[in-house]
Amino acid sequence: MGWNDGATIVGIGETKLGMRPGWSAVELQAEAVMAAVADAGLGLDDVDALFNLGPYSRPTQMFAMTLAQYLGIHPMMQASVDAGGTWSAMIQVANCVSAVQNGQCEVAVCTFGESVATGRVVGGRGWTTTAELPEFEFPFGLFGAVIPYAMLAARHMAEFGTTEEGFGAIAIATRLHASRNENAFRRTPFTMEEYLASRMISTPIRLLDCSTMIDGAGAIVVTTAERARDLDKVGVEVLGLSSHMSHRDVGQFTSFDDLQVRPIRDQAFGQAGVTIDDIDLAEIHDAFTISTLLYLEELGFCPRGQGGAYALEGNLDLGARCPVNTHGGLLSQGHVAGMLHVTEAVRQVRGDGGERQVDGAEVAMVAGGGGIFGVNAVMVLGRAR
Amino acid sequence: MNEQGETETEIERQYSQSEVGKPFWAALARGRLEIPYCDECKKPFFFPRRWCPNCHSASVSWVESKGLGTIFTLSEVQMPFERMTDDDVPFSALLVDLDEGVRIPGRLRRDRTAKIGDRVQLEFTAGSPDQELPAFVPIGDT
Numbered sequence: 001m002g003w004n005d006g007a008t009i010v011g012i013g014e015t016k017l018g019m020r021p022g023w024s025a026v027e028l029q030a031e032a033v034m035a036a037v038a039d040a041g042l043g044l045d046d047v048d049a050l051f052n053l054g055p056y057s058r059p060t061q062m063f064a065m066t067l068a069q070y071l072g073i074h075p076m077m078q079a080s081v082d083a084g085g086t087w088s089a090m091i092q093v094a095n096c097v098s099a100v101q102n103g104q105c106e107v108a109v110c111t112f113g114e115s116v117a118t119g120r121v122v123g124g125r126g127w128t129t130t131a132e133l134p135e136f137e138f139p140f141g142l143f144g145a146v147i148p149y150a151m152l153a154a155r156h157m158a159e160f161g162t163t164e165e166g167f168g169a170i171a172i173a174t175r176l177h178a179s180r181n182e183n184a185f186r187r188t189p190f191t192m193e194e195y196l197a198s199r200m201i202s203t204p205i206r207l208l209d210c211s212t213m214i215d216g217a218g219a220i221v222v223t224t225a226e227r228a229r230d231l232d233k234v235g236v237e238v239l240g241l242s243s244h245m246s247h248r249d250v251g252q253f254t255s256f257d258d259l260q261v262r263p264i265r266d267q268a269f270g271q272a273g274v275t276i277d278d279i280d281l282a283e284i285h286d287a288f289t290i291s292t293l294l295y296l297e298e299l300g301f302c303p304r305g306q307g308g309a310y311a312l313e314g315n316l317d318l319g320a321r322c323p324v325n326t327h328g329g330l331l332s333q334g335h336v337a338g339m340l341h342v343t344e345a346v347r348q349v350r351g352d353g354g355e356r357q358v359d360g361a362e363v364a365m366v367a368g369g370g371g372i373f374g375v376n377a378v379m380v381l382g383r384a385r
Numbered sequence: 386m387n388e389q390g391e392t393e394t395e396i397e398r399q400y401s402q403s404e405v406g407k408p409f410w411a412a413l414a415r416g417r418l419e420i421p422y423c424d425e426c427k428k429p430f431f432f433p434r435r436w437c438p439n440c441h442s443a444s445v446s447w448v449e450s451k452g453l454g455t456i457f458t459l460s461e462v463q464m465p466f467e468r469m470t471d472d473d474v475p476f477s478a479l480l481v482d483l484d485e486g487v488r489i490p491g492r493l494r495r496d497r498t499a500k501i502g503d504r505v506q507l508e509f510t511a512g513s514p515d516q517e518l519p520a521f522v523p524i525g526d527t
Contacts (some may be wrong), residue, residue, distance in 0.1 A: 135402040136409070136432040139518060140490045141462060141478040150460035151480060158458070158501040202478075203461040251432070251480060251490045 003271055007100040008228035008235035008384045009093070011040025011221030012343040015113065017334040018185050020215035025055035025114040026063070026070045028217040032111050032339075033071065036219035041231045042107060044071060047221075049105035050078045051092045053337070055114030058121050067111070076105050084370020086285040086338030087243055087377045088112060089218075093342060096222035097238050106224055112339040113217020120213075134249045145287065146210065148250035148372040150202035153290035157204060159256070162293065164204060166308015168195035170289040171208045171331060173316035178328025180318070180356040185214045186332045209289040214334030218343045228384065234350040235384030239363070240271030243377035250372040261298035265367070265378045272363070272380035276300050279322055279380075280361040281348050283341035285368020286329040292316075295367055296324070299378070318356060326356050341366050345381050391415075394515035406433045408447055416514040418507055420487055422448040431487040452507030453524070454483040459493065459501055479521060481505060494520040 013036030015028050029052055037044055050073070054063030064078040077099060083091045089112060096108035133143055142148055156162045172195060178184035190208065198208040228235040242264040247253055269275060276299070284299075286292040293307035301322070302310040310316075316324040327333050327344035334340075345364035347353055353361070362383050369376040394414035401410045412419035420429045423437035424444035436443055457480040465474050477493035493499055494508060505521040 133402075135400070135406050137490045139400040140492045141476060142480075142490045144466055146466070147460060147462055147478055150462075151458045151478060154460050154501065155458040199464070201462075201464045203463070205460075251488065253480075254488075 003097065003238045003240055005101065006225050007097040007222050008225050008237055009220055009346050009381070010223050010228050010231050010233050010235055011036040011038075011042065011219075012346050013037070013039055013219040013221075014183060014340060014343055015216045015218075017183055017214045017216035017336070019117050020115065021118040023115055023215055024119060025058065025060075025217075026066050028113045028115060028215060029067050029111045029219070030070050032113055032217035032219035033067070033109055036109060036111075036221045040221040040223070040233060042221065042223070044073055046107045047073055047109050048076045049096065049099045049108035050075045051095045051108070051110040052080055053082055053088050053092070053112045054080050055116070055119075057114055057116040058119060084375045085287065086341055086366065086368035087370040087375050089338035089342050090241065090243070090366060090377050090379045093220055093222065093238065093379070094241055096220065100222050100224055106227060108222045109219060111217055111219035113336050115215040116335065117213045117215045119215065134251070137249055137251050142250055145372070146205055147202050149288045149290060150205040151250055152253060152373060153204050153209075153288065156256070156290060156294060160297075160305035162305060163308055164196065165192060166293060166311070167204065167206075167209050167289040168192050169308050169311035170286070170292045170316070171195055173311050173314075174286060174292070174325050174329045174331045176317065177323075177326050177356065178332030181328045181333055184328040184333040185212050186328075205288060205290075211287045211330035211335040212332060214336075216334055216336055218336050218339035220339070220342055220346070225384070236346045236349050236381055237384045238379060239274070239382045240268035240380040241377070242267035242271070243375060245375040247374045248371055249374075253372065253374075256294070256298070256304075259298065259369075259373055259376050261295065261376050261378075262300065264376060265299050268378040268380050272382065274363055274380060278363050279365045280363050281326060281345070281358045282322055282324045282365045282367060283327070283345045284324055284329075284366075285338060285341070286325060286331050287335065289331065291368060291373075292324065292329070294373070299365075299367055318358065323358050326353065326358060338366070338368060341368070342379075349381055349383050396515060396518065400518075403433070405435050409433050412447070412449075413519060414515045416509045418450040418452045418519070419447040420450050420483070420485065420489070422446050429485050429487050431489050448485070450483050450485050452483070452519075454481040454505055454521075456480075456499055456501050456503045456505055456521075457482045457488055459499060479505075481521060492518070492520045494522045497522050499523045
């Protein structure tokens, strides 16, 4: 059975993003699920499978059970899936699709989000906080997210001639997109001069290279193709999905080739029957500007070392051949690990992008990784036929 | 006391998390860099674990490294993160390709500068290696 057989994305939900003191992860995820189910024209009682990821900022157990219990629903299957970054979002959607295709359920919902801005506990996992301190890396100062990413950004500069201005171009283009998204947390555009004046955190990563920590969540609803036809929404299908894991900790990074982004792209494109020229927009992991820059190159939008120049030339913007991160991404909209890359891709393919709609968008790509580029994935989404 | 009957050092107390990694920290605290070695593959690997990550043999031992290598990457950390104070920054975090053929994490000595591709040597603190982690210094800079 192909990816596009028998399961359709029919609902997307996003909470208001930002500083939301008093809101816990389960409440934010519940809000996103309710919004997505309502968007689909379904009720919470219809939900018979629920997948999520627990908050990194406040370690939890059995968080899908926590959420189902909070919502007062009793799904046939539920699980928390911690796969890493944008891949966590993609694999949750894949779980929904598989469960529906297999006939294990009819309406599957997945969600992620947390109160990372206001509800973080010291020692929470991930972000700048970290509960797991890799034994042979932490003592030397390699821990968290920023420092390891900075080390690979520095290597990218040395190996391919990437420049500071290249990173700046990504940050500027992404912020411009966010300025058109009412639900983005950072919406004020900035100049290269302002970028270069922003505080250095860990060379070459500056403050404006870093994603925005916010409270918020997103959710996706998948149902059978048959049931989708009775609903009011333009259905969106997963046409292809491929991923590869190379390492977990930055010390185990071997080479940019070994990330194998190009082979997984080719596999996902092959499943979808598309080429890069068919991709109308791309929603790309951007925990840091190096992420977008690296994926633009590895995915084949431009040669290695040219990601910055590609962005400087306006190729990420609305009106370009393939706009990138039309919602403002993790950098400017806010870090919800990739769930909102998927909701935005679905929104654009439906034609519901409003002011930021990509003209004639039919095929979208969600791409990116988790960890410190340790797992990478490409998902192709298209309008249901 | 460890298996060799030696008194536990400050370095072991602070950084050792796993039984299998203890010899690494014990050696560092005594002025030696020892890296895990597969007796089947006849090759070192990093990080320490019970099985060789290449052939999965359980015949793993330790080999002393000369501590000589080339900087694979470097980032100068300028902002104090959680668990750090203003006095802890700036410092440069490194990944170093040791001449023995493994890539290991490390730090640059704080009063030195270096760039990717530079040759470095691990330097143990004179007097009190059991207190302070060794740092890399650029070769010709000692």
